[in-house]
Amino acid sequence: MQIEWIWGLIGGGLIGTAAAVFLLINGRIMGASGIIGGLVDGSGRHNAAERIALLAGLFLVPAVLALVIGGYDTRLTGNTAVVLIGGLLVGIGTRLANGCTSGHGVCGISRLSLRGIVATVFYIGAGGVTVVIFKQLLGVI
Amino acid sequence: MRSIAAFIVGGLFGTGLLLSGMTNTVVVRGWLDVFGDWDPTLAFVMGGAIVPMAIAWRLVPGRAPVLGGAFPAPPEPRLGRNLVLGSVLFGMGWGLSGLCPGPAVASIGFGGLGGILFLAAMIVGMLVAPAVRNRLDAVPSAG
Numbered sequence: 001m002q003i004e005w006i007w008g009l010i011g012g013g014l015i016g017t018a019a020a021v022f023l024l025i026n027g028r029i030m031g032a033s034g035i036i037g038g039l040v041d042g043s044g045r046h047n048a049a050e051r052i053a054l055l056a057g058l059f060l061v062p063a064v065l066a067l068v069i070g071g072y073d074t075r076l077t078g079n080t081a082v083v084l085i086g087g088l089l090v091g092i093g094t095r096l097a098n099g100c101t102s103g104h105g106v107c108g109i110s111r112l113s114l115r116g117i118v119a120t121v122f123y124i125g126a127g128g129v130t131v132v133i134f135k136q137l138l139g140v141i
Numbered sequence: 142m143r144s145i146a147a148f149i150v151g152g153l154f155g156t157g158l159l160l161s162g163m164t165n166t167v168v169v170r171g172w173l174d175v176f177g178d179w180d181p182t183l184a185f186v187m188g189g190a191i192v193p194m195a196i197a198w199r200l201v202p203g204r205a206p207v208l209g210g211a212f213p214a215p216p217e218p219r220l221g222r223n224l225v226l227g228s229v230l231f232g233m234g235w236g237l238s239g240l241c242p243g244p245a246v247a248s249i250g251f252g253g254l255g256g257i258l259f260l261a262a263m264i265v266g267m268l269v270a271p272a273v274r275n276r277l278d279a280v281p282s283a284g
Contacts, residue, residue, distance in 0.1 A: 004162060008182040011161020012189020018153035019190065020197035025146045027206025029213050030154065032243035033267075040267040053144035055246055057151025062159040063250020072159065074240070074248045075167045076255040082237050087245075087259040089234025091266020092273055094242060096227025101241045102154075104228075105187060110194035113216035119228040126232025127173040134237060136176055141237060 019106050026050065031103020032058075033094035041095075077141055082134075093123075143208050155247040161186040164248040166239025173236050223277060 019030040028050070035051045038044020044051055066072040077083060094100040097119050099108065104123075108116015134140045162168040162182050171180025201212050235241050238259060240248075245260050252259075 004168070004180075004182050005185045008161045008185030009189040011157040011159070011163065012186035012191075013193060014153050014157030014160065015186065016157075016190035016193035018150045018157060020193045021146070021153070022150040023194070023197050023206075023212070024200060025207045026143055026150070027208070027210045027212050030150060032154075032241070032246065036242055036246070036264075037267045037270070040264050041271055047143075050143045050147045054147040054151035054154075057148040057153075058155040058243065058246045059151075059249050060155075061152035062155035062164065062247045065156060065159055066251045072164065072248075072251050074244075074252045074256055075165055076238065076240065076252065076259070077166070078255065080255075080258065083255050083259050084262045086234040086238030086240065087262025088266040089230045090238070090241060090245075090259075091234075091263035091268075092270045093227045093229070093231030093234060093266075095267050095270030096223045096274055096277075097231060098224070098227070100231060100243070101235075102243050106190045106194055108216065109187075110191045111198040111216065114218060115216055115220060115224055118220055119224055122225055122228035123232035123235060124173070126229040127236035128175055128232075130233045130236030131170055131173040132176055135170075135174060141170075 015102070016106060016110075019102070019110075022054075023107075029103060029107045030054075031099050031107060033090075033100040034098065034103055037091075037095050079141070082141055097123075146208065154243065157186075157190070158244050158247045161189075164244045164252075169241075169244070170236065170239040223274060226277070 022028050022030040035054055039048060039051050099119060104116040104119035109120060158164050163186060168180055168182050171178055172183035206212060240259055248256050
């Protein structure tokens with residue numbers, strides 16, 4: 001258990017450093033849903049190259065590391081309906097709320113943004129209730 | 142230059158997600174599973190990420206980004222219905238799957254077909270989101 005906390009802190013520190021670099025160097029907020037969503041709906045066309053470059057690093061570097069280190073697995077459920085409904089809800093929800101765990105959570109809370117704090121309380125709350133209902137009560141996930 | 146910096150940022154972000162266990166849906170859902178096998182790892186990841194970012198925000202006033210342009214505007218104080226409803230929908234999808242947008246991209250290389258299906262569904266959700274937002278905005282707010 002303890003070793004996971006330490007890796008959590010180290011990994012978290014890297015995530016926060018990445019967000020800090022993107023803010024101080026590029027002047028932009030490192031929010032994954034906003035960066036992807038701007039490409040999907042065309043609202044981020046003016047800085048598409050920067051968005052694509054970030055997503056390329058986000059996909060390629062862990063892919064290579066996972067290949068080299070080995071043993072990484074998402075352990076995603078094999079229930080396709082749950083995967084598709086989950087993805088759909090994450091897509092709609094993050095765009096309606098204008099942010100996800102990285103944008104509202106990391107970048108918002110660190111500047112004491114009320115919107116970031118409120119969003120984080122609601123998505124963690126809703127996530128907790130969903131797990132209780134679908135795992136503990138229904139046993140679907 | 143902006144793209145090179147962005148690629149490095151994405152790489153650091155992805156490395157952090159991988160090492161911290163955030164690309165493992167069991168760890169993420171374990172954080173939400175308060176009545177089951179609760180896993181506090183996510184709190185350490187959040188805490189570890191917020192510290193460098195809080196320092197970065199303190200460096201912003203009176204300066205400009207290294208590569209030019211302007212820093213983001215101060216956060217809007219207005220909360221609004223879409224923020225709450227969107228966060229609730231996101232939380233439900235996150236709880237069901239154990240994936241959020243960053244880890245979904247970071248795990249493409251080893252997430253198999255399920256990960257691709259999740260991403261495809263997420264992109265469909267992002268495509269329909271503006272229509273959902275317009276519908277919601279047409280409904281008068283109770284407050």
